[in-house]
Amino acid sequence: MNQSVGKALKLLQYFSLERPKLSLAEIAKMSGLSKPTAYRFLKALEEEGFITRSSLAHEDRLYQLGLRLLALGNLVQEQIEVRKLALPHMARLRDELDEVIHLVVRERREAVYVERVETDRPMRLFTRIGLRTPLYxxxxxxxxxxxxxxxxxxEMLRQLTLAPYTDATITDASELRQVLHEIRERGYSVSYGEYVTGTLGISAPIRDHTEKVIASLTIAIPGDTFQPEKTEHLIKRIRETAKDISRECGSMYMN
Known part of the structure; x- marks a missing residue:
């Protein structure tokens, strides 16, 4: 990590329940930084919403944690909760189908694999917990x-550069837009070899109590073991399991 970034972020740890507000002098003393350096780091954190300050005179201003951290904390909490609720369902589906099951969430412009349950069969799959991939x-x-x-x-479709990862990757924005529409219409997603050659994926949405889609539940199957005649059954089971998890998250969505 860049040293300046690390030093700036380290300032956040000096705030606590006992000391939710700190002055510039206090932060400089606790961090061992000079006041000008501490002020420069605090100003950068304030510009990004990680720190906020009172409107008192400069020397009397008190700093406190900003709302940006609340938003990030809520995102982390949501991910922890859905992982905890989803894991038993994922394990049961893995046992039933003998296939790898993933839980994927979105973080800004990327997808993040936050949970995975394995099979006993030796399989060549690229995924791992913490993997980040493009959304398309x-x-x-x-x-x-x-x-x-x-x-x-x-907005994202206008700004994205749709780089090909394999020969099957969709790189045309109009085609991708149509595929996204079809996914919403039918309620599930299927892909074959679009990020890694030879891997089939079937996914269904997990919703929270507000009916917002917060994660996707995915069956990942190596192409050399996939049996096309089982496709409808796999789609049915991934959707049913995603709905079961959604209900535990408070969703009443039935379609």
Whole structure:
């Protein structure tokens, strides 16, 4: 990590329940930084919403944690909760289908794999917990892309560079827009070899109590073991399991 970034972020740890507000002098003393340096770091954190300050005179200003941290904390809490609720369902589905099951969430312009349950069979799959991938390639990420707010989705479609990862990656914005529409219409996503050659993915949405899609549940199958005649059954089971998890998250959505 860049040293200046690290020093700036370290200032956040000096705030606590006992000391929710701190002066510049206090922060400089606790961090061992000079006042001008501490002020420069605090100003950068304030510009990004991580720190806020009172409107008192300069020497009397008190700093406190900003609302940006609340938003990030809520996102982390949501991810922890959905992982905890989803894991038993994922394990049961894995046992039933003997396939790898993933849980994927969106973080800004990327998809993040936050949970995975393995099979006993030796399998060559690229995924791992913590993996970040583009939203437009692969069934799980693309499902999350499909359920974004329309305005945000359109803005991203205009700005994205659709780089090919394999020969099957969709790189045309108009085609991708149509695929995203179809995913919302039918309620699930299917892809084959779009991020890594030879991997099939089938995904369904997980919703929270506000009916917002917060994650995608994905079956990942190596192409050399996939049996096309089982496709409808796999779609049915991934959707049913995603709905079961959604109900535990407070959703009443039934379609």
């Amino acid at each position: 390639a692969g069934s799980g990420p693309r499902l999350l892309f499909a359920y974004m707010r329309r305005e945000e989705q359109e």
